[in-house]
Amino acid sequence: MPELSVVIVAADADQRAILQVLVDGTSVGQAVLTCQTFPTSATDPIVRKIHAANPQIIVVDIPADNAIPALRTMELLQHEVPDSAIFAIGNLNQPQVIVGAMRAGAKEFMERPTTTTDLIEAFVRHTATQKKTGREIARGKVFTVVNAKGGSGATTIAVNLALALQSSHGNTALVDIAHLGHCGLHLNLKPSFSVGDALRNLHRLDSSLLESFMTRHSGGLQLLAGSNAPTTFDPSTSEFARLFDMLVNHYRYVVVDASSRLDAATRLVSNMSQSVLLVSQTDVNSLWSAARVQQYLAETGKRERIGLVLNRYRKIAGFSEADAASAAGVKLLWKVPNQFSVISTAIDRGVPIMQQGHGDMAQGFHGLASVLTENDLEVKRTTWSLFKTV
Numbered sequence: 001m002p003e004l005s006v007v008i009v010a011a012d013a014d015q016r017a018i019l020q021v022l023v024d025g026t027s028v029g030q031a032v033l034t035c036q037t038f039p040t041s042a043t044d045p046i047v048r049k050i051h052a053a054n055p056q057i058i059v060v061d062i063p064a065d066n067a068i069p070a071l072r073t074m075e076l077l078q079h080e081v082p083d084s085a086i087f088a089i090g091n092l093n094q095p096q097v098i099v100g101a102m103r104a105g106a107k108e109f110m111e112r113p114t115t116t117t118d119l120i121e122a123f124v125r126h127t128a129t130q131k132k133t134g135r136e137i138a139r140g141k142v143f144t145v146v147n148a149k150g151g152s153g154a155t156t157i158a159v160n161l162a163l164a165l166q167s168s169h170g171n172t173a174l175v176d177i178a179h180l181g182h183c184g185l186h187l188n189l190k191p192s193f194s195v196g197d198a199l200r201n202l203h204r205l206d207s208s209l210l211e212s213f214m215t216r217h218s219g220g221l222q223l224l225a226g227s228n229a230p231t232t233f234d235p236s237t238s239e240f241a242r243l244f245d246m247l248v249n250h251y252r253y254v255v256v257d258a259s260s261r262l263d264a265a266t267r268l269v270s271n272m273s274q275s276v277l278l279v280s281q282t283d284v285n286s287l288w289s290a291a292r293v294q295q296y297l298a299e300t301g302k303r304e305r306i307g308l309v310l311n312r313y314r315k316i317a318g319f320s321e322a323d324a325a326s327a328a329g330v331k332l333l334w335k336v337p338n339q340f341s342v343i344s345t346a347i348d349r350g351v352p353i354m355q356q357g358h359g360d361m362a363q364g365f366h367g368l369a370s371v372l373t374e375n376d377l378e379v380k381r382t383t384w385s386l387f388k389t390v
């Protein structure tokens with residue numbers, strides 16, 4: 001007996017008919033309603049009909065030639081019918097559409113033409129997550145760390161931020177997309193697999209395979225390690241989009257160390273991020289580079305999401321933090337003090353500051369993690385319930 005009721009929204013008549021046959025063919029799901037236009041407002045009668053159908057899943061077909069109406073509809077339905085999971089169907093060669101679908105709240109992104117097998121797998125994944133948690137899991141948030149120039153401290157900050165998020169909220173992944181990955185060294189881990197393995201196996205990547213590519217740090221942080229040698233392997237941005245789609249379905253927080261990698265992949269991952277941390281020191285060359293990097297990232301994304309992290313910060317007479325932020329062209333997000341011997345020893349030993357619980361420095365990374373998660377409703381709720389039980 002079908003377990004899941006499904007609403008199909010597809011403007012194209014053929015696609016609508018095919019999807020209905022495929023959904024019913026899964027025997028796990030049943031199409032209870034099909035809609036031929038993309039509703040544009042909460043008062044649209046189609047939204048009311050979908051609401052009344054109370055589906056567990058809404059499948060939205062994104063036309064290859066005009067994605068915007070479908071993306072707007074997903075956003076609207078995510079808001080108006082929050083208990084239903086949205087599955088997007090579209091073209092995997094359009095990374096911006098995949099990013100748009102994720103932002104609009106889609107839980108799955110499936111390639112067109114879809115097959116019954118793809119749908120069954122997605123339905124089963126959905127049911128399994130619901131059974132495990134008893135509720136819908138919100139998609140995770142991505143924080144990307146890039147540097148203004150090599151040696152600014154991106155890896156140090158990504159590693160310690162990820163450890164801070166793991167210790168406060170759990171379920172955190174650190175993903176190393178730098179051309180040569182240093183995160184494993186900072187954490188004294190010897191990863192057997194890397195981001196490249198996950199990208200090469202996307203066609204069969206499910207939760208358990210993804211987990212098998214991760215290396216676990218003692219406190220629970222999961223590392224998807226970077227490359228341990230320069231490589232000519234050059235995955236497409238669509239492949240990165242699909243990998244990150246999996247990651248945010250799996251982890252609550254995903255910290256990305258891009259370090260000096262400045263290419264379409266970093267730009268795409270930055271676009272998928274809640275915040276981009278641009279790490280710079282306060283010298284003229286670094287701030288000049290920071291301004292170039294933020295311009296590059298903001299060409300395809302939103303500048304407001306980029307925040308300046310001043311590393312090895314020292315007060316300079318006649319040059320304020322506000323001057324540094326205006327030279328870099330982005331708002332100041334955080335400052336990390338200059339503590340060379342503590343930090344370099346931590347890196348050489350593979351025992352990060354957060355793991356040592358080192359006084360002020362560790363407090364600082366906890367502070368950065370709190371600032372980045374302060375608008376996270378779930379975090380607020382947890383804090384409140386903890387407070388109530390005291």
Ligand SMILES: Nc1ncnc2c1ncn2[C@@H]1O[C@H](COP(=O)(O)OP(=O)(O)O)[C@@H](O)[C@H]1O
Pocket residue numbers: 147149150151152153154155156157182259260279311312313336337338339340341343344347
């Ligand atoms: N806050 C800090 N104070 C002093 N030295 C630091 C600090 N952060 C990083 N460093 C030093 O800078 C070096 C480069 O840092 P790293 O995180 O590898 O930079 P990136 O990833 O941007 O290239 C480290 O080896 C460390 O010794």
Ligand SMILES: [Mg+2]
Pocket residue numbers: 154155156178182259260
């Ligand atoms: Mg680095």
